[in-house]
Amino acid sequence: MAVATNSAGRPVDLREPAGWRRTKNQIMTVLMWASFAVVLVPLAFVLVKVFAAGASAINWQFLTNSTIPPNVMPLGTGGMGPAVIGTLEITGFAALVAIPLGVLGAVYVNEYGGRGILGRLVAFMSDVMTGVPSIVMGLFIYTIWVLHFGYSGMAGSFALACLMLPVVIRSSFEMLRLVPDSLRQGSYALGATKARVTLTVVIPAAIGGIVSGALLAVARAAGETAPLLFTILTVEQTNSNLFSGPNTALSTQIFANATSPYVGAEARAWGAALTLIAIAFTLMIAARIVTARFTRYSR
Amino acid sequence: MSAVTKADPVKPAGSVGALAHRRPLGDRGFQILTLAAGMLVLVILVLIAVTTAQQSTAWFSTAGLSGIFSTNWDPTTNHYGALAFLYGTVISSVIALVIAVPVSVGVALLLNEVVPVRWSRPIVYVIDLLAVVPSVVWGLWGILVLVPWLNGVYRSIASGLNGVPVLGTLFGGPNSTGASFFTAGIILAIMITPIITSLSREVIATVPAIDKEGAYALGATRWEMIRGAVWPHSQGGVVGSVLVGLGRAMGETIAAALVIGNSAEITGHLFYSGYSIPAVIANQFGEATGGAFRGALIGLGLFLFVLTILVNLVARGIVERSARKMRGA
Numbered sequence: 001m002a003v004a005t006n007s008a009g010r011p012v013d014l015r016e017p018a019g020w021r022r023t024k025n026q027i028m029t030v031l032m033w034a035s036f037a038v039v040l041v042p043l044a045f046v047l048v049k050v051f052a053a054g055a056s057a058i059n060w061q062f063l064t065n066s067t068i069p070p071n072v073m074p075l076g077t078g079g080m081g082p083a084v085i086g087t088l089e090i091t092g093f094a095a096l097v098a099i100p101l102g103v104l105g106a107v108y109v110n111e112y113g114g115r116g117i118l119g120r121l122v123a124f125m126s127d128v129m130t131g132v133p134s135i136v137m138g139l140f141i142y143t144i145w146v147l148h149f150g151y152s153g154m155a156g157s158f159a160l161a162c163l164m165l166p167v168v169i170r171s172s173f174e175m176l177r178l179v180p181d182s183l184r185q186g187s188y189a190l191g192a193t194k195a196r197v198t199l200t201v202v203i204p205a206a207i208g209g210i211v212s213g214a215l216l217a218v219a220r221a222a223g224e225t226a227p228l229l230f231t232i233l234t235v236e237q238t239n240s241n242l243f244s245g246p247n248t249a250l251s252t253q254i255f256a257n258a259t260s261p262y263v264g265a266e267a268r269a270w271g272a273a274l275t276l277i278a279i280a281f282t283l284m285i286a287a288r289i290v291t292a293r294f295t296r297y298s299r
Numbered sequence: 300m301s302a303v304t305k306a307d308p309v310k311p312a313g314s315v316g317a318l319a320h321r322r323p324l325g326d327r328g329f330q331i332l333t334l335a336a337g338m339l340v341l342v343i344l345v346l347i348a349v350t351t352a353q354q355s356t357a358w359f360s361t362a363g364l365s366g367i368f369s370t371n372w373d374p375t376t377n378h379y380g381a382l383a384f385l386y387g388t389v390i391s392s393v394i395a396l397v398i399a400v401p402v403s404v405g406v407a408l409l410l411n412e413v414v415p416v417r418w419s420r421p422i423v424y425v426i427d428l429l430a431v432v433p434s435v436v437w438g439l440w441g442i443l444v445l446v447p448w449l450n451g452v453y454r455s456i457a458s459g460l461n462g463v464p465v466l467g468t469l470f471g472g473p474n475s476t477g478a479s480f481f482t483a484g485i486i487l488a489i490m491i492t493p494i495i496t497s498l499s500r501e502v503i504a505t506v507p508a509i510d511k512e513g514a515y516a517l518g519a520t521r522w523e524m525i526r527g528a529v530w531p532h533s534q535g536g537v538v539g540s541v542l543v544g545l546g547r548a549m550g551e552t553i554a555a556a557l558v559i560g561n562s563a564e565i566t567g568h569l570f571y572s573g574y575s576i577p578a579v580i581a582n583q584f585g586e587a588t589g590g591a592f593r594g595a596l597i598g599l600g601l602f603l604f605v606l607t608i609l610v611n612l613v614a615r616g617i618v619e620r621s622a623r624k625m626r627g628a
Contacts (some may be wrong), residue, residue: 061408143350273435
């Protein structure tokens with residue numbers, strides 16, 4: 001009689017009654033589907049609520065009016081224009097800082113550092129850095145930048161960039177790793193330098209994956225609140241100058257309005273939430289399109 | 300993979316750096332640029348520790364160890380004891396794990412072992428969607444929709460369990476608002492499910508097909524195959540993913556700040572309002588004008604940083620080691 005053992009050496013009893021074994025298998029399969037259902041429920045609830053409550057708040061004035069009203073004001077006065085502009089500017093600049101640095105870092109890990117101690121350390125520590133809480137990044141930029149140069153949208157961008165950097169390194173590294181070595185060898189054989197091979201052969205070959213990973217990182221950063229609280233402060237007027245003076249963002253506005261007892265503030269929070277989710281989802285869908293159309297090598 | 304030698308013009312086989320001095324300046328400059336970008340990660344991590352430590356020395360020196368680990372948090376009298384926040388962070392994260400781990404591992408197994416590949420993609424999209432919903436939106440939904448609803452649920456559970464040993468202590472307490480350790484745990488669970496799912500999925504995907512087929516060949520059902528072939532191979536990596544999730548739960552700020560109730564208390568009642576480290580930083584930083592108050596909050600940030608770094612070091616170490624074991628096998 002065969003007794004199967006698993007790799008830990010414990011016997012797996014295959015001699016239970018066949019009916020019970022089949023039933024147990026079915027129960028477990030149902031439980032696995034059930035766990036997916038459990039994930040779907042909150043997602044469906046939050047999306048339906050945000051779309052329902054947000055849609056009634058959003059109109060052109062809401063998105064563009066350049067003054068955020070005090071939270072006692074009813075919906076229909078003022079709008080979230082300053083926050084929309086702030087979120088786009090701050091996130092955009094963060095992407096501008098973090099994506100090139102992240103890709104370069106990934107190039108170092110995959111093309112230069114390789115199996116050396118330093119390369120492995122950078123790869124490992126960027127994994128660890130993805131786990132640093134976003135609020136710590138906010139405090140970090142506060143202590144190193146805001147204390148010396150004051151609040152600004154750029155400080156917020158730096159905090160977001162710190163959050164995005166390890167994510168971009170990780171995803172770009174995964175993509176560079178998939179580029180076949182024969183491409184590199186072919187280019188070296190033609191006499192190209194390593195920098196040239198990397199810039200004109202390796203990175204273009206992986207560009208689809210790199211861009212889509214970066215877009216996902218931006219999508220996540222756009223929704224972050226905690227890193228912005230102590231770096232941009234919050235204002236009610238549009239501050240189109242990213243580099244000086246307090247700024248504002250959709251996420252911090254939602255946080256400020258969420259706990260307010262006034263109906264108007266609540267409605268504005270839902271409207272801002274829908275706007276923010278729309279921005280994040282657009283970036284995510286863009287990432288999917290890039291993945292589907294421009295990825296040459298994938299796992 | 301390591302058996303294949305990479306072509307490397309910097310050090311061609313058989314030459315002792317003969318070509319190295321002929322490398323053009325741009326080539327070397329690019330290498331230095333990438334090195335600098337890579338080092339940035341290490342520099343930032345060190346700077347976080349250094350600058351936050353600098354700004355919070357006042358707290359550490361004046362409060363002392365006993366002051367920091369006391370329950371007395373009263374900025375008006377300059378008492379900054381962090382124990383209640385630490386407690387709230389741990390309790391809400393543990394609740395989050397208890398809810399999220401079975402669900403995440405279930406979905407990871409579903410993706411790898413049950414559904415065909417072409418179905419797994421939409422499921423992954425849905426999980427990713429969960430990760431892209433911003434934390435503040437979960438918090439907003441939590442406080443405006445979930446909390447009022449849970450308030451009634453908590454009340455009926457509490458009245459049913461009041462007086463029952465153990466369960467009564469955990470769930471029997473009266474609740475006034477619905478914002479509590481448990482509510483925070485639920486929201487955190489939703490937020491850490493995507494990361495645990497995707498990491499465990501990667502780990503489970505490394506189980507060699509031959510082991511799985513072997514189990515089937517012996518007549519195992521799918522569940523027996525999972526127990527006998529998949530689980531022993533991947534349990535280390537799954538534990539690592541769970542720890543990464545724990546780190547995320549401990550550091551999650553805005554959602555926790557909105558739904559945990561914001562009252563610095565240490566109690567076994569999970570339906571009571573509590574407080575967590577990131578939540579207190581987010582809520583009180585704006586009003587912390589005094590140096591000592593601000594120092595204490597930045598010190599809490601440093602504390603959180605060290606805590607999450609430790610958790611993540613252990614977690615990534617475990618994941619990495621089990622992944623290497625898989626590849627080597």
